[in-house]
Amino acid sequence: MTPHASLRLACALGAALVAVALAGAPAFATPTPTPTSAPTSAAPTASDALTPLVDCVQDAPLGAVTSRTVVLGYWSSASAPVTLTPGSGGDDLSPGAADRGQPSSFLPGEHHGAWLLTVDAAAEPSLIWTLGGRSVTIDASAPACTDATAIVLSAPATTSGTVAVSATVTRFLLGPPEAGTVDFAIDGTAASTAPVGAGGVARADLTAPAGPHTITATFTPASGSTLRPATATAPVTVTPPSGALSVAADSVVAGSTSVTVHVTRTGAAPVTVDFATVDGTAHAGPDYVAASGTLALAAGQAAATTTVSLPARAPGSPASVFFVVLQHATADVSGAVTMVSLPAVPAAAPASAAVGGTGGGGAAGAASALPQGDPTAHTPLASAPVGQDLLLLLAAGLITVGGVAGVIGLFRSVRPRDGLV
Incomplete structure (x- = not known):
């Protein structure tokens, strides 16, 4: 067999061996030691946000050829994925071919086992991987893959002063260690030490005030072990607890065109809650305008309001009610429903x-x-005929001025006529 054929066979066997081993190993999603050269800029550019990492090296002698398999990772301080084209000058291997299948897209955070590289250790005893503005040397001084460790650190955000953290210690080619300890610390303060148990897991409860923090987990192998220590970091935010939410509505009086609904709480943490109107004896459309949405209370904000429109209701409409309901809140809710009472509308008066x-x-x-x-x-009096009014006036005159004498004279003049008749 020619040397070139032997080299190709060795590379293939080495890659297959590492691929099979990694298939049964835990995912390496989070940190081994954070590089001391890692950028600290709050908003790094693509050229300085990336740091290449050598996770481990494993040599496999195959006759006259030594196949070297390298497990590589990276650390990105960027807040979004960074893309670099392999072999373009910013993502290169040297000496030799600059593009050897390295990744081109780099996610934020620390990543291990991102890709494998297999080389002839005798022909290329040392390589340099340049990523962005930083480089790392790949040679036999890197940890052996049977001894290298990594830590998957979990530190979920919390609304209390206690942070429950867990660290899973992993190895690249073998199962996780079940001995040793992990030291947990918040912002570099005194560490809390926890033993590594089944599955390589260690847990601790840490106390921290409200605000953003950095948790560091450091694995220390058991005495006499050949395993290498590892360190991981992760951010965590402790927010002050939010008081329970409640909802209430203003009173509605005759002629109201809307009603204001109030959502209140006593806490200071940001919170959101959805609201929606629900029919009771009142119905959306004729009695009120259906409404729904999301209310957001910023940090320190004690109340938020929304309005529900009220159309003019038909005369004779009876008193009725509808409800406003809270749901999908990001905080506890003490009162999720409020009732809105609509007054009766008087019937129309008859014509x-x-x-x-x-x-x-x-x-x-x-x-x-x-x-x-x-x-x-x-009620005014009815009008009388003009002639009747004149007779009444003459009669009144007879009864008043000299009325009595006039009556007597009238009788005297009539009686002689009667005698003549």
Whole structure:
């Protein structure tokens, strides 16, 4: 077999061996030691956000050829994925071919086991991987893959002063260790030490005040072990607890065109909650306008409001109610429902009972609020004929000025006529 054929066979066997081993190993999603050269800029550019990492090296002698398999990772301080084209100058291997299948897309955070590289250790005892503005040397000084460890650190955000953290210690080619300890620390303060148990897992409860923090987990192998220590970091935020939410509505009076709904709480943490109207004896459309949405209360905000429109209801509409319900809240809820009461609407007055018309003969006008024939209604006297008025005036004159003498004279003049008849 030629040397080139032997080299190709060795590379293939080495890659297959590592691929099979990694298939049964835990995922390496989070940190081994954070590189001391890692950028600290709050908003790094693609050229300085990336740091290449050599996770481990494993040599496999195959006759005259030594196949070297390298497990590589990276650390990115960028807040979004960074893309670099292999072999373009920013993502290169040297000496030799610059593009050897390295990744081109780099996610934020620390990543291990990102890719494998197999080389002839005798022909290429040392390589340099340049990523962005930083480089790392790949040679036999890297940890052996049977001894290298990594830590998967979990530190979920919390609304209390206690942070429950867990660290899973893994190895690249073998099962996880079940001995040793993990030291947990918040912001570099005194560590809390926990033993590594089944599955390589260690847990601890850490105390921290409200605000953003950095948790560090450091694995220390058991005495006499050939395993290498590892360190991981992860951010965590402790937010002050939010007081329970409650909902209430203003009173509705006759003529109201809307009602205000209030969502209140006593806590200071940001919170969101959905609201929606629900029919009771009142129905969306004729009695109120259906409404729904999301209310957000910022940090320190004690209340938020929304309004529900109220259309003009038909005369004679009875008193009725509908509800406003809270749901999908990001905080506890003490009162999730409030009732909105709508007052009854008076029936329309009959046309014959309206006020403001004129009429005669004691009848109330068309707009009057008084009933027909009401004696208190204003009724003018009917007009009399002109001749009858003149007779009444003459009679009044006879009864008043000299009226008595005139009557006696009238009788004296009539009696002689009667005698003549």
